[in-house]
Amino acid sequence: MSRFPADSVGLVSPQRHISTEPLALACGRSLPQYELVYETYGQLNASRSNAVLICHALSGHHHAAGYHSEDDRKPGWWDACIGPGKAIDTNRFFVVSLNNLGGCHGSTGPSSIDPETGKTYGGRFPMIVVEDWVNSQARLADHLGVQCWAAVVGGSLGGMQALQWAIHYPDRLRHCVAIATASKLSAQNIAFNEVARQAIITDPDFHGGDYAAFGVIPKRGLGLARMVGHITYLSDDAMGQKFGRELRSERLNYDISSVEFQVESYLRYQGQEFSERFDANTYLLMTKALDYYDPARAHGDDLAKALAPVTARSLVISFSTDWRFAPARSRELANALLAARKDVSYLEIDAAQGHDAFLLPIPRYIQALSSYMNRIEVDA
């Protein structure tokens, strides 16, 4: 018997999709060939009408649910929502989760080998944006025999992908679920991303992105970038509750170098841990993809016009204390869908956890997502 919980998808293993057909990119370059690593949970039904695509956020990847081995301590990043009987019920749905191009968890990205040079891409990896991800995901759908997704679901940067699916491939999805997201970043968002990027780029170990050739990684810069990012993922309240002004020792040291407040220690740990498992070039690429996304730009900044092709029904969810992707941004999206006369529901979940809330099992959020997903018709 498995030791995994009954509502877990259990042991899962990643699969690969290798494409030798060149992929033209928004930046004007193209990827001559690429690999996507992905996982699937549940069974594709005979009419292929029950497939759900999960799009990941900045630091996410293909491992969204279940465990990779019997001794795996942690399940996938969205295990709270994916599994038998869960909000995205794998008894009903065939769930697909991939690592996006430019990622650092197995799909072709800056740390892959460039077939033209035989060396790591590094800083030469082309810029990949949300539109490119969605195009590559459409090819993955073709490969899996999925003509039309029952739903495309994503939070944060993943929500932008779900939205882009609805705009660019209107007849290839029936529902668009966009959580804690926005149709474009604000100046403040871009500013935070720029601080993160500068932290990485100015690290002496960065070497213009070719750090692999020098046998080093820009750990300090990447760690700093994560520390900044992490602050924006939590609300003031959540940080206050978690750390307050708690000190690590009883006395103040009156010096600069020691780690005194608990929040400092936490951030340093988060930064260090992240810098050991994530690739700096991927982080740069993901933050740029976030900054660039703005489907209204080509339509005179009229989002409703950009949404004109949409035929999917949409569910838009925001969280009250999220200041990275504030409820006001989600309301803009919901209002534009309304103005474009599309089917849309909008929820503003009261939650103290800030942007991170979209990954957490907050009862009202999970219940609403379950109700929505359960309503989606699929053939037996």
Place this chain on the structure above:
Amino acid sequence: MTLRADLQIIQNWIQPGSRVLDLGCGEGELLHYLQDNRQVRGYGLEIDPDNINACIGKGVNVIEKDLDQDLDNFEDHSFDTVVMTQALQAVHYPDRILEDMLRIGREAILTFPNFGHWRCRLYLGTKGRMPVSEFMPYTWYNTPNIHFCTFKDFEKLCHERSVRILDRLVVDQTHRSSMLSAMWPNLLGEVAIYRVTR
């Protein structure tokens, strides 16, 4: 599917295939019915999390929204009919809501309880206290109903704002109309259903 009696009356006033906005849509019964039986494209505004969840479970478009915030996110003339049942007396600015309803929709349908009903008058007249009944069960200090009015009050507001009353159906608590309440609506009617336009 059986519909609440007031909603049964309202659905008769809604054109098939039209666009309907329901302010304070509750569990989405009306919109669900109109979607399935009148091919209506509808949206509900609601603030209660359980009601919102019920709407989602029915496949009814629902937008989380406090009716006391402005409705600026809805464009002028973007709906055929804007409905608000049993909420006029609970909003901060009933006149502004009425204006908004007729800005957003071609027609508005409203229902609200009549504070001029003889039982209210008798209660206030004999006891000298704010009426509490099975139909209006709240005490004055703890009630969602902050703007009670009578049918006459509402019609005066409509007149002042150049709002035309297209239909008025006066009914009792169980939403039945009688000859007597049609004759003396402001005294004998408990609930009114108005269809108005500009």
